[in-house]
Amino acid sequence: MKKRTLLAGLMAATLGLPALADGHEPVKVGFIYVGPIGDGGWTYEHHQGLLAVEEHFGDKVETVFQESVPEGADSERAMTQMALQGADIIFTTSFGYMDPTINVAGKFPDVKFEHATGYKRADNVSTYSARFYEGRAVQGHIAGRMTETNKIGYIASFPIPEVIRGINASYIHAKKANPDVEMSVIWVYTWFDPAKEADAAKALIDNGVDVVLQHTDSTAPQAAAAEAGVISFGQASDMAEYAPLPRVSSIIDNWAPYYIARVQAVMDGTWESTDTWDGIAPGMVEIGEITDAVPADVKAEALALRDAIASGEYHTFTGPLNKQDGSAWLADGETADDGTLAGMGFYVEGITGEIPN
Amino acid sequence: MRLEKRPTPSKVWSWATPVLAVLATMVAGGLLFGALGTDPVLAIRTIFWEPLFGEFAFYYRGQLLVKAGPLILIAIGLSLGFRAGIWNIGAEGQYIMGAICGAAVGLAFYPLEIRWLIFPLIVISGALGGFLWAMIPGILRTRFNTNEILVSLLLVYVAEQILAWMALGPLRNPEGAGFPGSRNLAQYSATSNQELIAGWGLHWGVVAALIAVIFAYILLSRHILGLNIRLAGEAPRAARFAGVNPERLVLLCLGISGALAGLAGLFEVTGPSAQIGIDFNVGYGFTAIIVAFLGRLHPIGVLMAGLLMALTYIGGEAAQASLGLPAAAIQAFQGMLLFFLLAFDVLTNFRVKFGALGAA
Numbered sequence: 001m002k003k004r005t006l007l008a009g010l011m012a013a014t015l016g017l018p019a020l021a022d023g024h025e026p027v028k029v030g031f032i033y034v035g036p037i038g039d040g041g042w043t044y045e046h047h048q049g050l051l052a053v054e055e056h057f058g059d060k061v062e063t064v065f066q067e068s069v070p071e072g073a074d075s076e077r078a079m080t081q082m083a084l085q086g087a088d089i090i091f092t093t094s095f096g097y098m099d100p101t102i103n104v105a106g107k108f109p110d111v112k113f114e115h116a117t118g119y120k121r122a123d124n125v126s127t128y129s130a131r132f133y134e135g136r137a138v139q140g141h142i143a144g145r146m147t148e149t150n151k152i153g154y155i156a157s158f159p160i161p162e163v164i165r166g167i168n169a170s171y172i173h174a175k176k177a178n179p180d181v182e183m184s185v186i187w188v189y190t191w192f193d194p195a196k197e198a199d200a201a202k203a204l205i206d207n208g209v210d211v212v213l214q215h216t217d218s219t220a221p222q223a224a225a226a227e228a229g230v231i232s233f234g235q236a237s238d239m240a241e242y243a244p245l246p247r248v249s250s251i252i253d254n255w256a257p258y259y260i261a262r263v264q265a266v267m268d269g270t271w272e273s274t275d276t277w278d279g280i281a282p283g284m285v286e287i288g289e290i291t292d293a294v295p296a297d298v299k300a301e302a303l304a305l306r307d308a309i310a311s312g313e314y315h316t317f318t319g320p321l322n323k324q325d326g327s328a329w330l331a332d333g334e335t336a337d338d339g340t341l342a343g344m345g346f347y348v349e350g351i352t353g354e355i356p357n
Numbered sequence: 358m359r360l361e362k363r364p365t366p367s368k369v370w371s372w373a374t375p376v377l378a379v380l381a382t383m384v385a386g387g388l389l390f391g392a393l394g395t396d397p398v399l400a401i402r403t404i405f406w407e408p409l410f411g412e413f414a415f416y417y418r419g420q421l422l423v424k425a426g427p428l429i430l431i432a433i434g435l436s437l438g439f440r441a442g443i444w445n446i447g448a449e450g451q452y453i454m455g456a457i458c459g460a461a462v463g464l465a466f467y468p469l470e471i472r473w474l475i476f477p478l479i480v481i482s483g484a485l486g487g488f489l490w491a492m493i494p495g496i497l498r499t500r501f502n503t504n505e506i507l508v509s510l511l512l513v514y515v516a517e518q519i520l521a522w523m524a525l526g527p528l529r530n531p532e533g534a535g536f537p538g539s540r541n542l543a544q545y546s547a548t549s550n551q552e553l554i555a556g557w558g559l560h561w562g563v564v565a566a567l568i569a570v571i572f573a574y575i576l577l578s579r580h581i582l583g584l585n586i587r588l589a590g591e592a593p594r595a596a597r598f599a600g601v602n603p604e605r606l607v608l609l610c611l612g613i614s615g616a617l618a619g620l621a622g623l624f625e626v627t628g629p630s631a632q633i634g635i636d637f638n639v640g641y642g643f644t645a646i647i648v649a650f651l652g653r654l655h656p657i658g659v660l661m662a663g664l665l666m667a668l669t670y671i672g673g674e675a676a677q678a679s680l681g682l683p684a685a686a687i688q689a690f691q692g693m694l695l696f697f698l699l700a701f702d703v704l705t706n707f708r709v710k711f712g713a714l715g716a717a
Contacts, residue, residue, distance in 0.1 A: 036684060066677045068684035070639045073629035077420055077671070081678050084413045096636060099541060158635060159525060160536050189521055189635055356525055 027267055029053055029259075030087035031065040032078050034094035035192040041217035041236040042191065043067065045253045046093045046116075052256035053263055061263060071096025079104040083111045089266045091259065092116065094191070095160060101125060112271050114262060117162055119342065121273050128258060131279030132162070133169040133341070134309045135251035136213075137316045138287050138302050139233045140170035142249055143211040144177030145298045146231055153204030154185045155197060155214040155221055159355050161344040163215050168348045169316050170213055173305070175350055184209065187356055194220035205230055212246075222247055231293070238288040249302070250288030257283060277338070280310045317341065322349035360707040370705040375651055375658070378697035379665070385697070386690040395680050403680060404672030404690075417675070419558025421667045423629050426563035427452070427621035429663035431645035433569040434614030436654040437576075441589040443610040447494065447509030448618040449642025450516035451487035455619020456626035457523050458486025460539060460633045463548035464528060467540065475547040480561075480623060487619015488612050490516065495611035499604040505611065517638065524635045543631035550628035562624025566663075569617060573656040586610065618642060647695050669694070 031050050035043035050063050064087065069078045075097050082090050083104060089112040092101045098118035105113045105125045113125040121127055143152045152174055156163050167185055174181045184207065186200040197216045201224035204212055210230045214221045219239055225232035225246035232242065234250025258276065265271040278284035287306050290299045308314035319330030324347040330336060347355060383405075387397030408417035431448045438445050445451075462482040466475050494508035528539040542548045553559050577583035588596040589606055597603070621641065630637055648666050652658030673687035 030678075064678055064681070066674065066684075071636050072634065072639065073423070073625070073631075074639060074674075076629070077423075078674060078678065080416060081413070081675060084416055085679060095536070096634065099631060158537060356521075 025086075026060055026062045027057075027089070027263060028062045028064065028085075028087045029263055030079075030082035030090040031063070032069050032075060032082070032090065032092045032094075032097060033065060033067040034069065034071065034096070035217050036067050037065070039192055039217045040219045040239060042253070043093070043217065045237045046091070046255055049091075049255035049259040053259050056260050057263065057267075060267070069097075072100070076100035076104055079113075080107070083108040087111060089114065089263060089271070091262075095158075095162070112262075112266055121275060123273055126262070126272075126274045126276070128274075128276040128278075129162070130253055130255075130284040131277060131316075132251060132253070132285060133165040133316050134279040135285045135287055136166045136169035137173045137309065138306050139213060139249065139251065140173030140175075141177045141305055142233075142290070142294060142298060142302050143170065143213060143231070144174030144181050145301070146248070146294065147174075147178065147181060147211045149208045149210045150178065150180045150182060151207070151209045152181060152183050152211040152213065153201075153207070153209035154183060155200045155204070155212065155216055156185050156187050157191050157216050158189060159187065161342060164344050164347070164355060165341055166215050167351070168344070171351050172317070172321065172348060177301075183351060185351070185353055188216060190216065192217040194218040197221050198224045201225060201232075202228070234288050240288065243289070244291030244293045247291070248294050249290045252286040252288050254283055254286050280306060281312065323347070324349055324351055359710050360703065361710050363706055363708055366705045371653055372658075374701040374705055375653065375662070375698060377701050378651075378694060381697040381701070382690065382693045385693055389686060389689065390682060393682065393686060395682055400676055400680060400682065403676045404669060406672075407675050408668060408671045411675075415556065417671055419552070419556055420671050421664060422558035422563045423560070424670050425663040425667035426560070426566045427625055427641045428645050428648050428666055429660055430562065430566040430569055430621040430624075431614075431618045431642055432648040432652065432659045432663060433566070433573045433656060434617035435645055436649040436652065436656070436659055437573060437586055438610035438614050439590075439649055440577075440654050441586040441606055441610050442593065443607050444506045445491060445494070445509050445611055445614045446506050446646065447491070447511075447513045447516075447642070448614060448645055449638055449640065450509070450513035451490045451615040451618035452622035452625075452642045453513075453516040453520050453638050454490040454622070455483040455487035455616075456622030456637060457520060457528070457633060458619070459483030459623035460542055460548075460626050461523075461528060463542060463545070463627070464540060466547060467545060470547055472547045479548055479627065480620065483623025484616040484620045487622065488616040490619070491611040491615020492608070495608045499607055505607070509611075513642070520633070520637055521635050524633050524637070528633050530632075537635055539633035541631050542627045542633075543629075548627045550624050560624060560628045562621060562628060565620055565624065567660075570656045570660045573659075577656065582609070618645075651694070651698055666691075666694075 033043040033046060037043055037047040050065060053061060054063055064082060066078045069075045071094060079090055091114045093116045095117045098115060098120050101113050101115045102120050102122060105122050109124055115125060115127050117129045118127050154167055171183050186204060188196045188200050190196055197218050198220040201212050201221040205228045212221055212225050212230060212232045214235045217236060222232050222239055222242040230246060231248050232246040234247050236253050238250045238252050239247050290302055315335035317336035319334040320332045321330040323329045383401050387401050390400040391397040435445055435448055459479040459482045463475060463479040493512060494505040497503040497508050498505045524537045530538060530540045550560050585601045589601055626633060648662045649659060652662035669691050676682045677684055677687060
């Protein structure tokens with residue numbers, strides 16, 4: 001290790017490689033992505049976070065990333081590789097990296113790990129996620145008001161709590177805005193597969209759906225919606241290239257402030273294992289511009305809903321709410337606790353179909 | 358310039374083409390990486406040299422075995438069938454079913470700690486799962502003369518659906534907070550398939566692959582069944598006259614390749630991958646087809662081809678991480694390998710002649 005530091009210092013001195021004035025090596029920041037950085041959605045936004053880290057810290061950081069890393073054994077190798085190559089902090093940005101992250105973290109106690117959307121932590125493993133469901137509520141409201149066929153559709157990836165929360169949040173607020181609304185859900189079992197996502201969108205549209213929501217990462221459903229002349233929402237990223245129609249609004253995951261804060265903590269030596277779950281208020285979840293395709297009154301309602309959530313005056317899951325089987329869940333005015341939300345495995349009353357099991 | 362068919366495939370060329378294909382892939386890949394703004398020599402060096410002799414070779418060498426193990430194990434089985442003209446394209450499905458069966462049996466015993474009983478039992482279950490899944494195209498072919506290429510391939514998609522169902526339903530970890538995926542089989546000591554020597558990457562699946570190579574070698578060179586396989590592939594009519602029962606051969610070849618693919622799945626799910634999840638399979642069953650052909654359907658060739666393929670994976674990942682090459686460029690690079698192999702294979706079966714027709 002000593003030899004390497006010395007060598008690196010020598011190289012930096014002779015070749016002018018990035019090194020700090022005081023002789024410290026830059027903090028090396030690694031990212032493991034589940035999709036390609038050009039997916040236009042989930043991975044794209046994480047990569048925007050990486051770029052923001054680079055811009056913020058300049059030559060005080062060195063970043064590396066690996067894209068399209070399959071969840072499972074291959075991701076464990078990708079992480080190990082980064083740790084071996086001297087990464088100080090590694091962000092693993094998909095749920096399926098959970099066990100591999102914990103395994104690799106055990107082997108590299110000096111490297112900090114940050115796992116997105118999981119629930120397993122260790123001394124050197126933090127978890128972080130965003131309250132996407134808050135954004136879903138706003139989308140649901142717009143969807144309920146905009147549908148003419150009273151049928152809205154939802155392209156769902158995997159039946160995990162995060163996705164189920166999004167479905168419930170959308171449905172609850174669509175229903176509030178339009179009591180006649182019906183929602184159909186299609187499970188595609190992938191985060192990123194443009195062909196499958198497009199097929200799902202077409203199947204929904206063929207069944208009379210005129211508003212398509214998606215919890216997958218590609219823009220393929222946007223293209224399908226554009227072709228059929230129905231409405232859609234940008235997912236994970238703004239997907240502004242499909243505005244003003246079919247994309248009338250979007251949920252944007254803004255990871256940049258979090259990433260910058262965590263890298264700063266590593267530099268300062270103040271990094272600690274934490275569990276972060278931020279929503280609209282701190283800006284981790286943003287509502288993309290609501291286009292003019294949406295009538296002004298609907299837009300105003302949607303923005304009011306967003307602001308109420310941000311101020312904490314309204315909670316997305318506020319009773320009275322029943323579970324799908326009709327049993328009571330939340331009493332009038334009661335709000336859901338984070339524990340229930342984190343493990344949500346049921347639909348709320350009114351959604352048809354079953355969660356695959 | 359024209360091509361003239363050789364009376365028999367050239368022995369020399371059949372071994373020279375894989376080498377040529379690798380060299381051509383390096384050149385063409387280098388051009389591709391250069392066009393992407395990466396130093397081509399550095400990129401090729403990172404892919405082929407770093408994992409073996411670079412700074413972190415101590416880690417990569419073990420990972421090479423982890424990656425090559427399932428590829429070799431599956432490809433050995435496939436190569437036997439391919440030699441006899443029996444095309445099992447669905448090893449990916451047999452791999453999945455082996456993993457599911459083995460994992461299900463193992464988890465049925467959870468949390469009992471009787472490794473001496475449970476581990477052999479799940480190994481047998483894994484092989485049996487793959488074997489039975491391969492028997493579907495086998496019996497359909499021998500009974501109803503269906504095409505085993507289509508049936509075995511389509512059964513991959515059926516197996517993937519069963520995998521998703523298992524991960525979400527029957528095998529889901531009851532303590533997993535509602536998330537899909539089974540319990541961690543590598544952390545359950547009765548089923549755990551860890552490295553036998555720390556850092557070597559040598560788990561039971563790699564051992565099984567090496568044993569399979571040896572057995573296949575002996576089978577093909579010394580055993581009557583190996584002779585029948587070769588005969589059936591090279592001269593089907595002669596094989597019939599020699600008393601080879603084609604139906605039995607179909608079932609045997611599909612059965613062996615299915616069982617080996619199932620074993621590969623079992624060793625993967627109890628070791629490197631550690632759990633039954635929706636995305637458990639990552640294409641070993643399909644890549645093994647390339648490995649089988651790259652290795653000329655010969656056991657030793659398959660062994661080397663499996664290691665080479667693993668090297669492009671491991672080195673490719675290293676190039677992504679350290680040089681920032683896009684994942685798609687690495688996949689294109691691997692695709693070139695098969696492309697060049699098939700292209701150069703023309704030389705095995707044809708002679709290149711220069712000059713006008715009839716002049717020779």
